[in-house]
Amino acid sequence: MKISIYGTGYVGLIAGVCFANIGHKILCYDVDQERINNLKLGKSVLYEQDFDKLLANALEKDNIYFTTNIEAAACFSNIHMMCVGTPSLNDGSANLTYLFSAVENLVFHSTEPTLIIIKSTVPVGTSILISNKVKELLLERKEIVSIDVVSCPEFLAQGEAVHNFMHPNRIIIGSDNLLAFEKVREIYEPIVRSQKGEAPPVLCMSPSSAELSKYASNLFLACKISFMNELSRIAEFTGANITEVINGMVSDKRIGPAMSHPGCGFGGSCFPKDLKALIHQSEINNYTPQLLHAVLDVNINQKKYFIERVFSLFNFDVKNKTIAIWGLAFKPNTDDLRESISCELVEELLVGGAIVQAYDPVAGNNAKKKFQSFKNFIICKSKEEALDKADLLAVMTEWPEFFCIDTELLKHSMNSPILFDGRNMYDPQEIKKSGVSYFAVGIGYIPANSPETLSNDN
């Protein structure tokens, strides 16, 4: 099938290369000329497992094309997937300008029956608004052509997006029109049929239900993380061990281990943005979503708490202190710095006059650009280099290579071997035994030379 995709961000590109690899003919449109030029040449524009390989394969098979010409995208097919960004505005609402502009351009060029599939995460009711806009535009053009609008949200987590796309848990199609639903189901048919185990359910629902399902899934996961983070604070002052408590909980199959790791808070381009968007949409409808507010507040407090504990170790004066940072990306297996808690800590340290020696396996270059105005920000080539004469090490992203920690090297290289574990990755007692002081949420601060008990004091 021929499909035009609008927007070459994460969702658009992953969908584009994956669909092209299962045999569909894809044309990806974007306004960013440089990005499109690079993609035409098969050059990597995003860090995502297997993406480069799939892009090369799709180009070689002549199944994927790239353009900045919207008319070409409009004429390429009669199936159009909207994957443009919907970033947060200052009031928390989603900015739908790019989406509406892509739809308007498309309708302007449409002369045949057309299917618009909305994949961008959008406020509930957007598909209906788009449908109405389409009718209005057609009326203005005095054009009689059928254009259906379907919501088909995407559930891709960065770092595992290709796998998520090729092995979905479910496919949600929001449409009131059976023919449109069938068309979208047909697009996904090869993916559904290729699953070795049980095929994922293809769920048909109303467009608004599909849109809310997307928010609901993300916010439920964010809620689970905030719950674990709140519990970690309670564990810290009650003396319970958060790791033991969570193990105790997640062995109940109804709770499960996924998304249950406490730490310095969640970041990324989805959870914080989606929370703000649904809170905004609720409040303009005179409903105060108390739980969503709490999920967001717990997250804000958790990152504040972690950052404050770092600063409190130096009596809130970090000037000329050297801080080693392992991990800058908001999560492992991505070079994305959006809403990264690590970057928030780095920025506060830099503003406070600390020298930051940071290492990330892939996000170093992005961080270099982000903090280019700071002379006291140094990107290191290795995790070992970052430790040199450091007064504290903060591990902020759980990259696999950080799980292996040489405490002897910490003692040898650092001015003072103090480890702040933002992702609860290490065994506190093992670290303490090795002569390194340790802090993690839910554990508290354990000075290396303290007796066996855990302490919350510095």
Ligand code: UGA
């Ligand atoms: C999230 C969802 O997981 C995807 O299903 C969804 O499709 C995507 O948003 C989206 O809306 O596009 P993503 O933001 O890429 O994916 O990353 P997650 O793996 O969900 O992690 C988000 C944040 O939560 C990260 O900062 C991570 O470190 C943190 N996290 C995750 C925890 O603090 N604890 C956990 O147990 C898991």
